[in-house]
Amino acid sequence: MRFALSEDQRMLQDSLTKALAEASPLDRVRRFADDPTDKVADVWQTLAEFGLPGLVVPEAYGGLGLSMLEAALASEALGAAVAPVAFLGAVLAPLALMRGGSEAQRAEWLPKLAAGEVQAAIAIAIAEPIAGARDGAGLTAAAGKLTGKALFVPGGMGAGLIVAADATGGLHLVRGDAPGLSRSLMPTIDDTRRLAELTFAETPAEPLTANDGLTTLRDAAWVILAADTLGAAQVMLDKAVAYAKERRQFGRVIGSFQAVKHLCAEMAAELEPARALVWYAAYAFDHAPQEASLMAAHAKAHTSEIGRFIARTSTEVHGGIGITDLLGLHFWFKRIGQNRQLLGGPEKLREIAARVQGLAA
Template sequence: MRFALSDDQRMLQASVGKALAELAPLERVRAYAEGGDCADIWRGLADMGLPGLLIPEEHGGLGLGLVEAALAAEALGAAAAPSPFLGSAVLAPLALRGGSAGQQAKWLPRLASGEATAGVAISEPVAGARDGAGVEARDGRLTGKALFVIDAERADILVVADRTGGLHLVESPPAPVAMPSIDATRRLSEVVFEDTPAEPLGGNAGLERLRDAAWTMLAADTLGAAQTMLDKAVAYAKERRQFGRVIGSFQAVKHLCAEMAAELEPARALVWYAAYAYDNAPDEAGLMAAHAKAHLSEIGRFIARTSTEVHGGIGMTDLLGLHYWFKRIGLDRQLLGGPERVREAAARAQGLVKA
């Protein structure tokens, strides 16, 4: 039994991280946050084959597993890089596993090459919604409003979950409307369906698997963002001088950095195992995904706050840019269910509360 990443997995993560250092430096992230697009970043990642990580080789992909996707998500979070990775490279390819041979042949090669992108609208049935909210499916058509749609901006297709949890493919999606968000490195949308044609992709089991993958990817993204905030705090503590000494020599600052490291390191194994369980231990996958999402939501928030505290007043400035990672962690925490709701799902999975 392996308890660490393989050489190929380590090489993949290092390669993605190195590429993002060139494709998505802070200046590029800031430009996107101010209204730009991430097309050039996505083209660069597509040249590496990243959109095809989970797509079978017969459709032009790499045929890898969710562990590799989680490592890529961790690198994207570490760079606060804008990209349609979650929707186009992870959730849509997984949803299309329940599609027809024709749907797969039409869309998987285009997603693998980066030629096409996909949005995903699953927030209402996954995170919970009030009665009447969400999308209704009837006779091959969708009606209703989907909120917090992931990667809908310029998407060629949408994967949509209806109120009952059924999955549908929309090949001519309505125009999305941008929703306000604390995280300027990613954009969420509202999409209104008015008798929109759609094709079925699978039932409730498909949505649950999609939810598990999404929770694991959000946890991995938080892991990467939190690691960057920790690294920046440690580097700053070694450089900033006060009272004739670097602040890292003060016991209180040492303790803050040590606490962040102690909280984050065990979380790494939790995220990796949740991704491993998705492909290799399906009976554990839902529970582990819930644990990873809920725990990283709490750890990420602690590190975001503590790292900003170590930086002092400069940590709140736009010049430093620390807020991009701070807010990214904040969105990861709430997207597709906050830690309280996710823990409730974990308790329900273990029979601790009634369904």
């Protein structure tokens, strides 16, 4: 029995962290935030060389064939870097194809996804059946065509392939150039990952067959978002601690005041056990399927709660500079805030956690 990352897993995370520091420092993130036409081709190029788009694609299709735990570690690194990358689809689309795609569908799409050829390529339009439909959104499928709207689609603006769920939970593949598909940007708090509103008007779609496909994608999405928040929250804690060691008031560094020191301790005390929960949720996704939904729901709900606490507390430790655009701490603050609401907020997820263990009707 061993509850720890392997040497390979640590190396994967460390080298991705270094690659992101090169390819996507904060000023690169700022340029993306300021330019809606920026496709971050340079950042994607680096990540593709790293193998990130094919992380969970089986080796037979040109991917790395790694597990959800590695995907979670990568997501943590991306959250830590507030990287302007729609990673969710890079994990969920291959999973959808492996669970419910035909051999022809896999052969067509998986190698392209793994190579990063279909750039920023995958959007997951599954918000409605998971989090509940808003403003009349939702998709209906009939005779190989999808009609309706999907809101809050991560990566949806640039997607070359869309995995979409209809109102009954059935999954479909939609090509980015399919007729009747239109996209519009949904401006949100988080300028590091864009969300799209997708409109389908009798848009051709190929169905996927897996019965539990949506549940699998949902659980995977929760783990990935939880890990992203974990990474962002860790950076906010680290920045608060570094600032508290350097900023002087009343002739002392502020980190020597218990009022400030205890805020830092509280953040660390909340964050550290959450890391173990995210690891376990990722492990359970592959190795303990009977617990996968419960742990994924708890991981996402819990990291959202402690993430919110850390985001506001770190900002507070920074004092006035913390709320300025100049410092840029707000990119992490907003990233955490967006992850919290996406694909079910904590209350919704706890409801599902209760349901999957028979504690709610």
